Amino acid sequence: MRQCLRAALLGGALLLAGLPGGTHAQGTPSPAGPSAGAPAEAPLQVREIGSLHVGGRVAELSGLPSREIVYSPGAPPIRLDPNGQFQVEQMYAQYVRLQDPRARYPLILAHGGGLTGVTYETTPDGRPGWQMLFLRAGHDVYVTDAVERGRAGWARFPEILPGEPVFRTMGEGWGLFRVGPADGWNIEPSLRRAFPDTRFPAAAWNRFMRQGVPRWTTTDRQVQAGYDALVQQVCPCVILVHSQGGNFGFTAALNAPDKVRAVIAVEPSGTPPAGADAARLRGIPHLVVWGDHIEGNPFWTNIRANVGRWQARIREAGGTADTLDLPAQGIRGNSHMLMMDDNNAEIAARIQDWMARQGLMR
Amino acid sequence: MRQCLRAALLGGALLLAGLPGGTHAQGTPSPAGPSAGAPAEAPLQVREIGSLHVGGRVAELSGLPSREIVYSPGAPPIRLDPNGQFQVEQMYAQYVRLQDPRARYPLILAHGGGLTGVTYETTPDGRPGWQMLFLRAGHDVYVTDAVERGRAGWARFPEILPGEPVFRTMGEGWGLFRVGPADGWNIEPSLRRAFPDTRFPAAAWNRFMRQGVPRWTTTDRQVQAGYDALVQQVCPCVILVHSQGGNFGFTAALNAPDKVRAVIAVEPSGTPPAGADAARLRGIPHLVVWGDHIEGNPFWTNIRANVGRWQARIREAGGTADTLDLPAQGIRGNSHMLMMDDNNAEIAARIQDWMARQGLMR
Numbered sequence: 001m002r003q004c005l006r007a008a009l010l011g012g013a014l015l016l017a018g019l020p021g022g023t024h025a026q027g028t029p030s031p032a033g034p035s036a037g038a039p040a041e042a043p044l045q046v047r048e049i050g051s052l053h054v055g056g057r058v059a060e061l062s063g064l065p066s067r068e069i070v071y072s073p074g075a076p077p078i079r080l081d082p083n084g085q086f087q088v089e090q091m092y093a094q095y096v097r098l099q100d101p102r103a104r105y106p107l108i109l110a111h112g113g114g115l116t117g118v119t120y121e122t123t124p125d126g127r128p129g130w131q132m133l134f135l136r137a138g139h140d141v142y143v144t145d146a147v148e149r150g151r152a153g154w155a156r157f158p159e160i161l162p163g164e165p166v167f168r169t170m171g172e173g174w175g176l177f178r179v180g181p182a183d184g185w186n187i188e189p190s191l192r193r194a195f196p197d198t199r200f201p202a203a204a205w206n207r208f209m210r211q212g213v214p215r216w217t218t219t220d221r222q223v224q225a226g227y228d229a230l231v232q233q234v235c236p237c238v239i240l241v242h243s244q245g246g247n248f249g250f251t252a253a254l255n256a257p258d259k260v261r262a263v264i265a266v267e268p269s270g271t272p273p274a275g276a277d278a279a280r281l282r283g284i285p286h287l288v289v290w291g292d293h294i295e296g297n298p299f300w301t302n303i304r305a306n307v308g309r310w311q312a313r314i315r316e317a318g319g320t321a322d323t324l325d326l327p328a329q330g331i332r333g334n335s336h337m338l339m340m341d342d343n344n345a346e347i348a349a350r351i352q353d354w355m356a357r358q359g360l361m362r
Numbered sequence: 363m364r365q366c367l368r369a370a371l372l373g374g375a376l377l378l379a380g381l382p383g384g385t386h387a388q389g390t391p392s393p394a395g396p397s398a399g400a401p402a403e404a405p406l407q408v409r410e411i412g413s414l415h416v417g418g419r420v421a422e423l424s425g426l427p428s429r430e431i432v433y434s435p436g437a438p439p440i441r442l443d444p445n446g447q448f449q450v451e452q453m454y455a456q457y458v459r460l461q462d463p464r465a466r467y468p469l470i471l472a473h474g475g476g477l478t479g480v481t482y483e484t485t486p487d488g489r490p491g492w493q494m495l496f497l498r499a500g501h502d503v504y505v506t507d508a509v510e511r512g513r514a515g516w517a518r519f520p521e522i523l524p525g526e527p528v529f530r531t532m533g534e535g536w537g538l539f540r541v542g543p544a545d546g547w548n549i550e551p552s553l554r555r556a557f558p559d560t561r562f563p564a565a566a567w568n569r570f571m572r573q574g575v576p577r578w579t580t581t582d583r584q585v586q587a588g589y590d591a592l593v594q595q596v597c598p599c600v601i602l603v604h605s606q607g608g609n610f611g612f613t614a615a616l617n618a619p620d621k622v623r624a625v626i627a628v629e630p631s632g633t634p635p636a637g638a639d640a641a642r643l644r645g646i647p648h649l650v651v652w653g654d655h656i657e658g659n660p661f662w663t664n665i666r667a668n669v670g671r672w673q674a675r676i677r678e679a680g681g682t683a684d685t686l687d688l689p690a691q692g693i694r695g696n697s698h699m700l701m702m703d704d705n706n707a708e709i710a711a712r713i714q715d716w717m718a719r720q721g722l723m724r
Contacts, residue, residue: 043461046406049494051483053572058532058549069528069579075631076664084531085549087571094456094483099405116513121413121456132411150513151478153575156529166431167518169446170420187420187447209449210415213515217431269437302438 044135045099053152055229056090059160088155091226092117092145093234096131102138102362103355105237105261108230109134109143112243112269114168114215116150117143119242123340124204124211130240130339133348138361142234146245147226149213163218170209177336178293178300179205195293197333199341208340220247227252235259238360240351242266243336250310251276253284260284262358264351267291267336269303271310278313285320285358286311287351291334291341292327300336320358324350406497407461415514417591418452421522450517453588454479454507455596458493464500464724465717467599467623470592471496471505474605474631476530476577478512479505481604485702486566486573492602492701495710500723504596508607509588511575525580532571539698540655540662541567557655559695561703570702582609589614597621600722602713604628605698612672613638615646622646624720626713629653629698631665633672640675647682647720648673651713653696653703654689662698682720686712 064082093108094117109130111119120131120143135141148154148161155161174192175182179200184193194202201208227248231237238261241249246268253260254272257280266289288307294300311321326334326347334341341347355361426444455470456479471493473481482493482505497503510516510523517523536554537544541562546555556564563570589610593599600623603611608630615622616634619642628651650669656662673683688696688709696703703709717723 044406044408044411046408048490049406049458049483049497050488050490051480052488053480053569056572058568076661078661080528081531082529084533086529087532087568087574090572092480096411118413118415118454118513121411126412126414128410128412135411145513150515151480151507151575153512153572156576166442167444167448169443170449171446206420206449207415210418210452210515212449213513214518299438299440 041136046096047099048097049095051092051094051151052233053090053092054233055147055226056088059086059088059155060084061086061156061159064159082156086155086160088153088160089147089222089226090152091147091223091230092151092153093142093230094144094151095140095142095234096135097140098135098138101140103140103238104360104362106234107134107139107141108234108237108239109141110227110239110241110245110249111144111146111149112245112267114166114173114212116145116211116213118150118211119337120339123201123344124208125201126204127342127344130344130348133345134352137348137352139238142230142237144230146248147223148216148219152226154214157216161216161219161222163216165214165216167214168212170206173209174205176299178291178297179335179337195333197292198335199333199343200335200337201340201342208337215244224248224251224255228255231256231259236261238262238264238355240264240266241268242339243269246270246307247272250286253286254280257281257284262286262355262360264289264354265307266338268307271306278310278319279317281314282317282319285322286314287322287324287354289324289338289347289351290326291336291338292332293335322354324354403498408458409461410459411457413454413456413513414595415452415454416595417509417588418450421448421450421517422446423448423518423521426521444518448517448522450515450522451509451584451588452514453509453585453592454513454515455504455592456506456513457502457504457596458497459502460497460500463502465502465600466722466724468596469496469501469503470596470599470601471503472508472589472601472603472607472611473506473511474607474629476528476535476574478507478573478575480512480573481699482701485563485706486570487563488566489704489706492706492710495707496714499710499714501600504592504599506592508610509585510578510581514588516576519578523578523581523584525578527576527578529576530574532568535571536567538661540653540659541697541699557695559654560697561695561705562697562699563702563704570699577606586610586613586617590617593618593621598623600624600626600717602626602628603630604701605631608632608669609634612648615648616642619643619646624648624717624722626651626716627669628700630669633668640672640681641679643676644679644681647684648676649684649686649713649716651686651700651709652688653698653700654694655697684716686716 066081070077109120120129122129145152171185174185180194239249246265247270264287314321424445428443432439471482482491484491507514533547536547542556601611608627609632624647626649676683
């Protein structure tokens with residue numbers, strides 16, 4: 001069973017990898033939703049699906065004026081006093097537990113900035129996301145929304161959440177996520193210029209933009225507290241983080257080295273401060289995954305260098321901090337959103353192999 | 363198979379129903395998350411898990427000032443121009459498809475105001491939610507977040523979303539959701555007064571509050587458009603709506619009577635306008651479900667009367683508009699959030715029986 005599912009995952013991956021860059025998976029399912037002919041595989045044996053919120057605090061507001069509102073058509077108006085106590089700064093996780101997981105620990109999937117756990121649930125062109133692929137590989141999977149993102153909810157600002165939220169334009173990510181050159185963006189799809197070898201489903205860019213949510217840049221402390229509370233509640237575990245989630249994952253391991261069994265950082269955008277004690281991570285294997293088109297991009301070469309220094313400090317302390325550099329392995333064209341790229345199954349399979357080598361599978 | 367799962371659902375329900383009001387399910391799982399010893403049942407045979415966003419539009423902002431922001435610690439600052447195009451007003455749905463569904467159509471679960479699809483994923487005290495219970499009953503289940511809620515994302519206001527959001531205080535819902543008298547709320551849990559017979563897990567009230575998200579009261583048109591887009595994408599289907607979702611579900615059926623096979627409105631707070639053509643719903647069975655403590659509550663008796671008039675118009679047009687009035691059936695103490703009450707499995711089983719009687723199961 002284990003072998004056949006691993007084979008299915010890897011097999012599907014290699015099949016995808018054989019496709020020309022930029023095209024979609026064979027028999028591409030409609031982005032309408034469920035992949036038409038998707039799983040010829042055996043059904044998942046699921047024990048339980050549910051969710052939880054963790055962390056947060058009670059905040060109090062006072063002195064704000066009242067106003068009258070109607071909650072829904074036909075309902076009588078209600079005088080709303082915006083003052084009072086509010087439950088704020090919690091983090092959200094949805095879990096799918098297998099009847100017979102083959103992984104030793106649950107796998108926590110954490111998104112990057114301006115996004116939510118949806119990052120792992122699907123791809124903009126409607127193929128299976130990493131949630132499904134890692135479930136098939138035998139992991140209990142927790143898909144999370146960070147504090148003030150998605151189902152974690154958000155609070156009044158600036159009274160409770162400091163500063164103001166940032167709303168990502170449709171064009172910003174095109175260059176920042178390395179789907180194409182920054183000046184290759186155009187609101188008119190036919191005029192957009194992607195990298196010729198991009199593996200991102202660029203034709204589904206507008207669908208990807210529907211996954212975006214506002215985010216603050218002033219709430220790192222609150223977001224980290226959410227991660228730390230989640231680790232205390234559901235770990236021992238393996239944490240897989242993306243982009244802005246990178247530093248939160250590295251720091252969650254530093255804050256609970258007894259609970260976090262491994263950290264997989266996919267294109268992490270930040271690192272712990274210079275003073276952080278990397279020796280605490282000696283027993284926690286780390287893997288950092290990088291896509292393509294970083295060379296010649298000052299923003300990303302700078303970030304990769306910062307992360308490289310952090311990995312070096314873990315190794316100097318006697319720990320494991322490996323790198324999966326896809327272009328160096330001959331896999332070209334991956335974007336910053338490589339869990340959505342057309343070879344997302346191949347990349348998941350390589351991460352799965354690394355986890356197996358670290359003894360994280362039964 | 364079908365029989366044994368229905369029996370399991372109903373059996374669990376009756377067991378729960380036998381418990382004294384206000385206490386929790388036997389062997390109550392920790393609100394920490396996965397229910398410790400939960401399913402002695404057979405594993406769910408799951409074909410696919412994924413999600414999609416539907417609907418929405420491209421909005422444009424111009425003339426707003428730029429500012430410089432740092433996306434994450436260690437990352438270089440970026441000059442952010444808040445102007446540009448934004449993908450806004452989409453709706454979110456996460457789906458779990460069974461290998462062999464016994465329901466004829468997928469079941470869409472839609473939440474009420476100030477909440478998200480989490481309403482159906484769990485209970486504040488960590489028991490299985492209606493998502494899991496209806497999966498076990500043989501439905502493909504779509505759990506949705508309405509426009510501007512949760513993973514659907516929200517947009518800059520007032521430039522894109524009109525007006526301003528409403529943030530629910532920890533105390534507002536205590537009376538509004540009929541867990542206890544409005545003046546029974548207190549920030550100090552030991553001083554809160556619930557109805558003596560409440561079935562809501564009142565001791566977990568603060569955990570329930572973590573599920574809340576801000577909501578607008580000025581976006582009904584956009585929210586309805588999201589529902590209508592979802593129906594076009596994933597139906598034929600059965601829609602189960604709650605509270606504020608009630609009117610959106612009724613109207614979604616009016617807007618696509620060829621796609622919606624049944625509407626189950628749990629404590630709906632609104633109805634279509636007087637001019638709506640109820641005759642369009644002649645072929646679409648409706649069920650309205652009410653909890654307890656409505657008598658003597660002017661806000662809710664008013665709403666129930668409005669909904670009753672809408673049901674009467676459907677019946678006068680030759681349609682089916684049934685009512686599941688729990689107190690009238692001797693089931694006392696249910697709150698507005700009855701999918702979270704300690705007898706949520708019993709109520710799900712009665713709704714399941716209604717769906718079976720309507721010929722919605724294979």
